[in-house]
Amino acid sequence: MTTEGTAPRAAGDWPLYEVFVRGKRGLNHVHVGSLHAADDTMALRSARDVYTRRNEGVSIWVVRSDLITASSPEEKDPMFAPSGDKVYRHPTFYTIPADVPHM
């Protein structure tokens, strides 16, 4: 099921939500999956029931899938290929002189 923007949905057709969970030892919320719910509150509670059953989570975010703006697979190359050869953007590219302190 996909909906375009805020296009009206058929009656009984619950919108899709994306679920993000922060684990006990994780610093950031990670996308874990999606679900259908009638409203934001139901989405949050269903996310608790579907995605934190194995004692994974300490915090949940949910967001309507149609509110996410995503990059398209077709533009993968222009979006991401240019960074593919710029290894010097990694700090590990540089050799740190032995006499530089506090590194």
Added chain:
Amino acid sequence: MTTHDPAGDQESVYAGLLGDTDASHWAFGTGFDDPLAGVDTAVPDGVDRADLAAYCLMLGDDALVLAQRLAEWCSRAPELEEDVTLANIALDLLGQARPLLARAAQADPGAVPALPPGSPAPPEDALAFFRDEPGFRNVRLVETANGDFARSTVRLLLFAVWRLALLERLRDSRDPVLAAVAAKGVKEVAYHRDHAARWTVVLARGTEESARRVRAALEAVWPYHDELFQSHPVERRVAAAGVGPAPEDLRAPCAAVLGEVWAAAGLAPPEVPGLARVGGRAGRDGVHTEELGRLLAEMQSVARAHPLGSW
């Protein structure tokens, strides 16, 4: 020099989530607690062992039988998400039933059905799967058939409101095992109560059809409600011993909570008498509706067919 593999990183988003060697920090939860860890399991002085066992059977059977009813929703709930939710609630209740039945067996080993020599079933399994219907001490509310989703929701609401009020008081039980079970259960049943209350309001304030169904559900389930607050002699004695709350003391707190739900939902419980007792006896005495027999037949059939089975 190469310190990472750009092609590999981009092809799988999961590669970055899960380390090569140890996925346990993310894929599975950690730090599971044993609610009975460090709890003194000696029966406290002045507590009658047979009464304690009977009381644990009452509270354990309530949870066990409703867990079985909720498990019947597996693959049949109106939404996939709700399917998982009902299974979660069932497993919470099953998790409460197990230590309660084990406590009953420990307090009164004579209450445990005898199994064939060599059976590996622990005492709580023997109680769950090899006891006959008159041995079950649950209230009749939990054994009623599921009906539609509205009826199961209203049944869960009445049960969870009562069970939460009970567990909150049971945390102060003189029996340390009951207190530990209650301390864990309060958090679980608080969610069950909230879940059922929200759905009751949603259905009542939803479509004409959902409102009709939830009103019919309340009509059907309400006669079973009063039994929750009728004291069995065992409950009176354990209350006097400081082991559990007196059932009638839960009546007012439960009515207050339900009143809030009825107001939010625009519902009113029907003016009908409670389900009659049979010769003065009801679920706590082992007198049940015919629906419990069918439930037990399904729940117990596999274990009884293989009494030496190992699960």
